[in-house]
Amino acid sequence: MRIDIITIFPEYFAPLELSLIGKARASGLLDIRLHDLRSWTHDRHNTVDDTPFGGGPGMVMKPEPWGAALDDVAGRGPDERPPRLVLPTPSGRPFTQAAADRLAGEPRLVFACGRYEGIDSRVAADAALRMPVEELSVGDYVLNGGESAVLVMVEAVTRLLPGVLGNADSAAQDSFAPGAMHNLVEGPVYTKPRVWRDQEVPPVLLSGDHGAVDRWRRDEALRKTVRTRPDLAERLAAEGDLDRRDRE
Numbered sequence: 001m002r003i004d005i006i007t008i009f010p011e012y013f014a015p016l017e018l019s020l021i022g023k024a025r026a027s028g029l030l031d032i033r034l035h036d037l038r039s040w041t042h043d044r045h046n047t048v049d050d051t052p053f054g055g056g057p058g059m060v061m062k063p064e065p066w067g068a069a070l071d072d073v074a075g076r077g078p079d080e081r082p083p084r085l086v087l088p089t090p091s092g093r094p095f096t097q098a099a100a101d102r103l104a105g106e107p108r109l110v111f112a113c114g115r116y117e118g119i120d121s122r123v124a125a126d127a128a129l130r131m132p133v134e135e136l137s138v139g140d141y142v143l144n145g146g147e148s149a150v151l152v153m154v155e156a157v158t159r160l161l162p163g164v165l166g167n168a169d170s171a172a173q174d175s176f177a178p179g180a181m182h183n184l185v186e187g188p189v190y191t192k193p194r195v196w197r198d199q200e201v202p203p204v205l206l207s208g209d210h211g212a213v214d215r216w217r218r219d220e221a222l223r224k225t226v227r228t229r230p231d232l233a234e235r236l237a238a239e240g241d242l243d244r245r246d247r248e
């Protein structure tokens with residue numbers, strides 16, 4: 001997979017050189033390219049924003065630099081598929097595990113990091129003439145820009161690519177993972193020592209009975225989900241995956 005990220009803060013993405021994503025990039029499994037939006041400005045101050053038409057607070061990102069950047073970055077050969085453009089924005093559809101799974105199947109993604117009050121809306125409309133465009137939100141809270149959201153989305157997507165996680169099975173056991181963990185959050189986890197500050201590891205985990213361990217883990221995941229995510233518990237109940245016993 002190739003990922004292009006356009007931003008006025010390329011240094012924000014230094015964490016993508018670390019750990020499993022860094023290793024995947026070094027091995028050639030993953031091609032992540034950073035682009036400074038100001039490279040597509042031509043005035044002395046490398047201006048990327050201006051006041052909003054209609055008045056109001058803050059500044060809006062100008063369309064010209066974005067249009068030129070996307071022409072270059074998202075450009076493609078005549079027989080190449082266009083990349084999918086992802087616009088991180090609080091007004092977008094929720095970014096969920098299902099969205100991560102779907103984006104992980106794309107050969108190319110381009111992320112456009114907005115700042116200030118956002119990017120001039122004509123940029124997305126113009127890009128949609130040449131490529132699929134989707135607006136995604138990582139949650140209902142205030143951020144200063146899209147960079148943190150893109151870090152979240154890139155990690156959630158790229159960890160699903162074959163070969164990126166050391167143990168392919170672990171993704172399947174993650175909270176929200178499709179299949180057994182759909183609409184479930186993970187329960188408690190333990191490692192050595194068996195007793196720590198008078199707290200013992202649940203004996204079933206030491207039993208060697210894998211069936212009992214699997215049942216215990218699912219029960220604990222259900223209990224945690226009911227306790228911390230009643231919204232997911234409702235979905236589980238609606239799907240018939242949650243009986244009354246689990247709600248206690």
Ligand SMILES: Nc1ccc2ncsc2c1
Nearest residue numbers: 088089137138142143149
């Ligand atoms: N403030 C805010 C909230 C969510 C979100 N998702 C992508 S950019 C963004 C910005």
